Amino acid sequence: MGKLQDKIAIITGAASGMGKAEALKFAEEGATVVVADLNKEGAEEVVQQIEANGGKGLAIQVDVTKKSDLEEMVSKTIAEYKQIDIVINNAGIFDKYTASLDTTDEQWDLIFNINLKAIFQISNLVLPHMIERGKGNIVNIASIAGLVAQMGGAAYTASKHGVVGYTKHLAAVYSSKGVKINAIAPGTIRTPLTEEMLKTRPTNKIPLDRFGNDYEVAELAVFLASDDSQFMNGAVVPIDGGYTIV
Template sequence: MRLDNKVAIITGGASGMGRAEAEAFAAEGARVVIADLNEVMAEEAAAGIRSAGGTALAVRTDVTDEQNLENLVARTIAEYGQIDVLVNNAGVFDKYATSLETAGAQWDFIFNINVKSVFNLTNLVLPGMIAQGGGSIVNIASVAGLVAGKGGAAYTASKHAIIGYTKHLAATYGKDGIKINAICPGTISTPLIAASLADIPTDAIPLRRFGESAEVADLAVFLASDEAKFMQGAMVPIDGGFTIQ
């Protein structure tokens, strides 16, 4: 299996892309830690993995709370002894709010979850990865970080920030054996944007459909595995061709 005995933390792992990632990682042999604010759904996801023969732990985590993140890392080390993979998946959307429609509090809310939590959690796992001689970090960005106008003001800015941060990490910590890449999904059918899907046309997508969470999960598995061992600082679109136009 491609992730045999690896220990992977997946934030926002209780539903949508995060849950699909958790299930895919476990199916490839990883011991998965599902970090999510929704403790009930996180435990349901972990129980589903365990019932399928995998290994999973659910940890209630508010990614905007630094003490919660410290607890997440401590629980993972206590349970499994190491952290090999971090998938910074947790994120929120702003429903295409323009700059004038975005209050300062909303801007801060989006950035605290989409950017600051990634910075904080990454800094907590990096020392251990450096000490053990390597690891893999997969950041979930967006096509909104590659092209203008795909999301609202705060969301678009936050995903541009994640791409810049990923490039910094890749350039800085590659020498330590840490592989760091980002996935840039287009419109993916998830509960997060379910209410908006009916209003989003597929005409601008060459494949004429939305993506599925499992497709993003498959890409995350690849990037975390040794199959992608020479990929560093890549921003990989998975968007049905949206960004080629």
């Protein structure tokens, strides 16, 4: 029996990177995974991989900037499985360290819509269902940029600080109704999308002197989504090799 046996989990941005690693790990731990992503073919490939390993999954094409897509994602999941136990708000985009004076209104709005507003809308869609059942688990993927600031990344840093604050609000208000809400703050994580960029990036500012791996984030997500973390609520857990302690 896996740690997430018979749980129904929605993971956004799950066609690649950390989201894909989370989807595969959750399925390995016994969850049925709704793989939600704008990239429909990528989502379907992840489900095929899950099923090839003996797991269960459902691919749904979702543009997280469209509330109608989010409503359909939630309604389809409930119609198919009658319940939602876990939501991993993983979908997000980066602004390539763009400083404030170089950030356009359009870039700011897009990053906030994907990184923060979508989490707000998804949470408001699933919370009534979870509260009615008296149980549920939401894990928001923030970033160390939600804990510290750097020279660039105005919109990204502000949006991830928003994720941290919103996570704490949700936990403060809704945990008494049976819903557990926590966040993960990854540092620099090695994924297929970042592999090329990281070839020229130094690791000397990270105490462990290496980058993280997507499967390590997935393992932390499993911990927070499982009964192993029953007394954790409103936590924002860095997984950054010690970067934020320096």
